[in-house]
Amino acid sequence: MSQGSNTDFILAVEGLTVSFDGFKAVNDLSFYVDQNEIRVIIGPNGAGKTTVLDLICGRTKATDGSIRFRNRELTRLKEHQIVKAGVGRKFQNPSIYPDLTVFENLEISYPSGRGVFGSLAFKRTAEVVARIEEIAGRIFLSEHLHTQADLLSHGQKQWLEIGMLLIQKPELLMLDEPVAGMSVNERRQTAVLLREIAKEHTMIVIEHDMQFVAEIADKVTVLHQGRILAEGSPEKVKADPKVIEVYLGH
Numbered sequence: 001m002s003q004g005s006n007t008d009f010i011l012a013v014e015g016l017t018v019s020f021d022g023f024k025a026v027n028d029l030s031f032y033v034d035q036n037e038i039r040v041i042i043g044p045n046g047a048g049k050t051t052v053l054d055l056i057c058g059r060t061k062a063t064d065g066s067i068r069f070r071n072r073e074l075t076r077l078k079e080h081q082i083v084k085a086g087v088g089r090k091f092q093n094p095s096i097y098p099d100l101t102v103f104e105n106l107e108i109s110y111p112s113g114r115g116v117f118g119s120l121a122f123k124r125t126a127e128v129v130a131r132i133e134e135i136a137g138r139i140f141l142s143e144h145l146h147t148q149a150d151l152l153s154h155g156q157k158q159w160l161e162i163g164m165l166l167i168q169k170p171e172l173l174m175l176d177e178p179v180a181g182m183s184v185n186e187r188r189q190t191a192v193l194l195r196e197i198a199k200e201h202t203m204i205v206i207e208h209d210m211q212f213v214a215e216i217a218d219k220v221t222v223l224h225q226g227r228i229l230a231e232g233s234p235e236k237v238k239a240d241p242k243v244i245e246v247y248l249g250h
């Protein structure tokens with residue numbers, strides 16, 4: 001019964017707490033994410049946003065609480081098991097392979113599990129190439145497939161890393177400040193990209209740029225000192241006096 005009410009959510013976080021030497025960076029946090037939702041987490045520096053992603057992807061162990069993803073308890077799993085369960089995460093700084101081309105970066109990220117038989121391997125190669133080309137198109141890098149990743153603009157690097165996640169087909173994608181350092185145009189393109197991705201995936205995005213947040217978010221969760229300060233539509237959250245006081249009004 002206790003779990004019955006929340007089984008419709010792809011992700012259910014309940015009572016999540018992590019304590020670093022007695023300091024609760026995340027404090028009794030509960031939130032629920034729907035399938036194909038884009039949830040944006042905002043809040044002042046140090047609010048605990050990145051730590052929430054660290055907890056979900058298993059990089060940091062929770063002190064208390066539960067994280068259920070499609071009704072599997074993630075707090076008991078190791079980081080690689082959580083990836084296997086369908087949770088992909090992009091860090092704040094792009095972690096691409098600078099010496100490899102766009103194509104090679106995507107290829108290296110393609111889920112392995114190579115077939116034992118040579119004949120299967122050939123089929124897979126054609127499949128892999130098709131998939132890489134499809135992803136490159138989605139992340140606006142079709143023209144740059146054979147460009148060394150190091151030579152891409154900062155924004156293109158961010159897109160490449162999103163592509164490297166996408167190619168693994170995670171059901172839940174978590175992005176930490178994906179448009180930081182991007183131009184206005186790149187931000188706009190990224191908003192389109194994320195809305196497109198949300199047709200097939202669920203997303204949690206940490207972001208500061210309220211214009212961008214309003215463009216992509218289905219729902220916004222405002223964190224402050226490890227707790228939820230407000231939650232709702234971008235319009236509702238933007239108009240919330242508490243949110244204006246601690247976050248938007250400076």
Ligand SMILES: Nc1ncnc2c1ncn2[C@@H]1O[C@H](COP(=O)(O)OP(=O)(O)O)[C@@H](O)[C@H]1O
Nearest residue numbers: 020025043044045046047048049050051052060
């Ligand atoms: N591994 C850690 N050990 C100790 N303190 C940490 C650790 N990770 C985060 N913190 C602290 O937790 C708080 C929240 O950090 P963070 O989640 O990075 O905030 P945000 O992403 O919202 O800016 C900060 O005060 C930070 O210093």
Ligand SMILES: [Mg+2]
Nearest residue numbers: 049050051176
């Ligand atoms: Mg952060």
